[in-house]
Amino acid sequence: MLSSPALQELERSVAAAGAHAASEAVDAFLSSHSFPLAEPPYYTLVYRGPGDEVNLRHWIYALPTSQPFRRLPGTDLWHRTVELPPGSRVEYKLEIVSRGHAEWIEDPLNGQHATDPFGANSVICAEGYEVPEWTQPDPDVRTGQLEDRVVKSDVFGGGRPLTLYRPARFRLRRRYPLMIVHDGQDYLKYAGIKTVLDNLIHRLEIPGMIVALLHAERRMSEYSADPRHARFLVEELVPELERELPLLGTPEGRCLLGASMGAVAAFHAAASYPDYFGRLLLQSGSFAFSDIGESPRGLPLEPVVELMNSYREEPRAISRQVFVSVGTYESLVYENRSLVPVLQSTGMDVRYVEARDGHNWENWRDRLREGLSWLLPGPLWMVYE
């Protein structure tokens, strides 16, 4: 097991001081360091408290998902050192096992957290990773407006809720691109997409655009290559928005964004209506497929496997520019890496980006600038103030 030099020193001083002074030595150690203890490329997590076992639980593909902490002899201090390449960002929890009962908690000594629909995780940011400043609110930036609305849908029956984003300085006379975002509520809440849009538009890196943020009712089924979803987008939602709003109304002016199953939904809609959406931004897509036998991804992804297998057999251009991103530390890196040459073989303009991160919303947030500014470049080149 790796061990931090600082902890080794602590261990030596505890051993030298004897049991009576161990607690004070640990107190002094905790108050004089911040955690995770960064000694690049080593990062040490510590936990102080009772327990029979403490484990690091993370979602880094290819590493054991549970890694035991070691207790410093004579103390109630537990520690685990991990080696992380520069630029890594890792979400994790601590598992505390006590009297046969296991509890997953956020790391009480780490102030960095990320939230997602399932709660929150603690975060290790390795050397070289910084939260991009364009993801943070800027008081000098004029903000766009959000409006909740319901779009009538015969395809699904009833109304479909969505949130509409209009950029700052919205003008009816202009013509705007339209971006449709799957899991819109989550992109708003966990990826801060409104702030990202406001900032990138303000910096002229992307054009002012209208964004429809979708809220699926039954996400897993509707986003699993459900033909109703594609029909809803192309035959109901986009025509209604293009009638009402000053949109470009061209393939280049229509973009789909989605992460995980949302990326599958975007891909499926584009494949169902080739060249209707000229821009695709696919993040950590759950693009399950099988070369032989069944996909290990299981029953819920069967429709996706069918979609992807069929596409891999007969690849064809479905859009014009496709941006694919994935976390190097997520298991879907295999599916996404495999998809890229297939997409490229069709003549579509494809850009692929990997980041040392996992299957999470902050990874997807951090890739938005690169994806959006490539798919929908703003007037930065043209403006000289």
Place this chain on the structure above:
Amino acid sequence: MTAGWQEREGEDEELDAALDGRSLNLRLYERFDRVSDEDPELAAAHREIQDRLKLLRRAYNVRLTRLMDAWVAIAGLAGEPSVLGPEREAALEGIRRLDARQLSRVREIRDEFADRHRLEEHPALARERDEIAGLLEDVEAAVVAGGHVAVLLNRLNLFGLRGLLAGKVLVAYSAGAMALSPRVILFHDSPPQGAGHAEAFEEGLGMFPGILPLPSGSRRLRTDDQERTGRFARRFAPAICVLLDTGTRVQWRGRGWRSVGPALALEPDGLLEPLRGYRKRVA
């Protein structure tokens, strides 16, 4: 003229104050909106030509990227200068030819648009042009502000400002200086995407010779990269590439350029030199 500010064209209080409250905003952006409302056919044709020019620009950029990459790669080859020297020159020449062709193609498309749609026969446009001409009759000096250079140049051309501004004192800054220069070159060495190859965009109004104004040049260009800076200067020579940073002023008085205060120009060897070295006659 603040048309480069687009919808914010009228927010010119600060500029007006700097001109002692004696300015008159021609509101070219608003005028074209008015023309578009009155003449939807012309507005549609205008959109069509913008789409054609966008397509042309895409094609130009495909070629430019490859030629620039080749130039950089050949420049990086080590070996006998008598062999590589002419190849480097040829690579540069290919880019310069492409730039020249792009400007010429844009002009062709614009001329064809003007001929086909007989712009002078559109009453709404003609009325605005006449009004602008009347307003400019007693004007001593014209000020062209920055902003979106393509929008600004487009409005200046549509309303025939080149002829109307002849003989007047001109003050132009940022995109305004670019629009009045012989060639509008778009540049940014660190865009969020791509290699940041400068682009020949369109001919400007050509109200002055010999200079390529680079607004906020120190911020937009990686001037500490000597190779890159030198390539930029050689590509656009013999024009003098001047960094128009905040506070920089250069003057043309019909005989040559001089700077009012410090001004830096890009040299072919990639260094920055004070503009005073260029106090020479420009043909």
